[in-house]
Ligand SMILES: [Fe+2]
């Protein structure tokens with residue numbers, strides 16, 4: 001496997017037909033599939049609000065964002081398939097609970113302000129995670145991430161804009177914005193995964209060039225970016241220990257209660273069952289469309305063959 | 310006969326971003342036939358006016374050089390440095406050459 005090692009040492013890119021260690025392939029399939037699943041499950045919390053968006057402008061924006069997330073899922077399933085797996089099998093593993101998606105999507109969207117908090121904090125955290133993946137050692141994953149990152153920037157801005165409008169609105173709107181930020185702040189921080197000391201796969205992923213920065217480094221980067229944005233919104237972040245540390249050149253923050261994250265991963269989050277049931281139902285309800293498309297293609301292929309004979 | 314999604318072929322998608330440039334590979338997708346592949350490619354890869362023309366090609370139709378024979382296939386070009394202008398000595402002061 002020396003060509004693989006040489007490639008990595010050179011900061012080169014691994015392409016689909018190259019030789020690669022089985023563990024590298026397995027790790028990528030698991031990560032890319034989980035990422036793809038997160039994109040499509042992530043359509044649900046916001047999809048909830050499309051029919052109730054407060055204006056036509058907001059509705060059009062939200063539909064475009066949710067459609068982008070479907071597209072991100074497709075780029076990523078296609079990237080996973082270059083590793084020799086089948087999209088249908090990956091979906092099956094999602095539907096039977098053998099593969100996971102990001103826990104952040106197991107929280108409910110209770111108010112319109114939650115749509116703003118998701119765009120600003122959840123997409124914001126996703127961007128911090130995804131930008132380094134544009135330099136991932138596996139070519140197709142890196143290329144998919146470049147497309148995704150280009151599309152993500154409007155997602156975060158539209159969320160920020162929603163919160164900005166609410167926080168400068170009536171006292172009730174302002175309170176709604178603050179409540180959404182209070183509920184989404186800690187789950188957004190948990191999107192970076194467990195602390196480095198408890199992160200089982202991180203070291204190997206760093207050595208393979210799949211991961212470029214540790215969970216805690218990325219989390220710190222997100223906090224440093226977000227605190228000034230919260231000030232611009234005129235909203236507070238629900239951590240009394242957040243303060244600038246001039247010595248470190250970073251914000252200090254309070255401890256994260258990871259027991260909650262592990263409960264949600266285990267399936268005990270507020271919406272786990274609802275998200276999976278909705279996903280499976282949507283897949284089953286769409287079966288007739290896939291069958292009709294297959295039947296139509298088969299009929300026309302047969303006609304073309306007859307015509308040629 | 311393609312009767313399930315599993316049998317939907319994979320298509321490679323190429324986009325011409327504007328007139329005057331060539332089509333560039335952007336990714337792939339599954340579709341039961343060429344027409345659906347083209348429509349899906351439009352929705353997946355050109356939602357932000359990324360293209361003025363699309364090609365979809367069945368992945369199975371692409372003939373590729375062997376990754377394992379990269380050296381024997383491409384290395385013969387390596388010792389033909391005289392194909393590059395930098396190989397040649399140009400006397401001092403000669404311009405536009
Ligand atoms: Fe996304």
Ligand SMILES: [Fe+2]
Nearest residue numbers: 069123152155
């Ligand atoms: Fe997004």
